[in-house]
Amino acid sequence: MTRRILIVDGHPDPDPARFGHALADAYAAGAAAAGHEVRRVVVAELDFPVLRSRAAWTDEPLPPGLADAAAAIGWAEHLVFLYPLWLGDLPAYFKAFLEHVARPGIAFRYGEKRMEKLLHGRSARIFVTMGMPGLWYRLVYRAHSLKSFERNILNFVGIAPVATCVVGTIEGSAPHRAEWLDRARAHGMAGD
Numbered sequence: 001m002t003r004r005i006l007i008v009d010g011h012p013d014p015d016p017a018r019f020g021h022a023l024a025d026a027y028a029a030g031a032a033a034a035g036h037e038v039r040r041v042v043v044a045e046l047d048f049p050v051l052r053s054r055a056a057w058t059d060e061p062l063p064p065g066l067a068d069a070a071a072a073i074g075w076a077e078h079l080v081f082l083y084p085l086w087l088g089d090l091p092a093y094f095k096a097f098l099e100h101v102a103r104p105g106i107a108f109r110y111g112e113k114r115m116e117k118l119l120h121g122r123s124a125r126i127f128v129t130m131g132m133p134g135l136w137y138r139l140v141y142r143a144h145s146l147k148s149f150e151r152n153i154l155n156f157v158g159i160a161p162v163a164t165c166v167v168g169t170i171e172g173s174a175p176h177r178a179e180w181l182d183r184a185r186a187h188g189m190a191g192d
């Protein structure tokens with residue numbers, strides 16, 4: 001079964017040497033080879049302001065530079081998010097992107113009695129890269145920012161289930177990186 005897949009490359013640095021970009025490329029190559037429809041959003045290539053108030057979040061229109069990204073999220077059946085762990089969390093520019101595309105009227109709507117999750121029925125996979133060992137992040141830090149992203153952003157707007165890949169020790173050996181690129185390609189082929 002083919003799927004409509006959106007890859008959101010959340011690394012704020014456009015330098016092609018960043019490993020997250022290579023993971024995004026590998027996933028996209030695997031998905032395309034399996035016949036999935038693939039679109040990409042590269043956050044580092046987007047220009048948008050940071051939201052500074054609740055009124056801006058709820059009442060101001062989406063910046064024109066994000067209209068295509070928001071439409072692609074609506075189009076997708078499966079979303080793939082890739083980002084580096086910076087200071088234990090999402091990079092600020094990636095978080096600013098998410099605040100725009102997960103705002104009222106785009107990702108959810110307030111109803112009279114309850115909130116409507118507008119992205120219900122979509123699944124996701126998250127790849128988070130980091131310098132520390134992935135097991136250390138999961139056991140010692142309990143993958144706190146990854147869990148927060150899943151629970152407080154993705155599940156909040158209806159995206160579930162969410163699978164995760166913690167890519168630790170990215171400054172490691174070439175075989176370690178090659179193994180992760182193969183994993184990303186395999187996930188792309190499977191459309192998961």
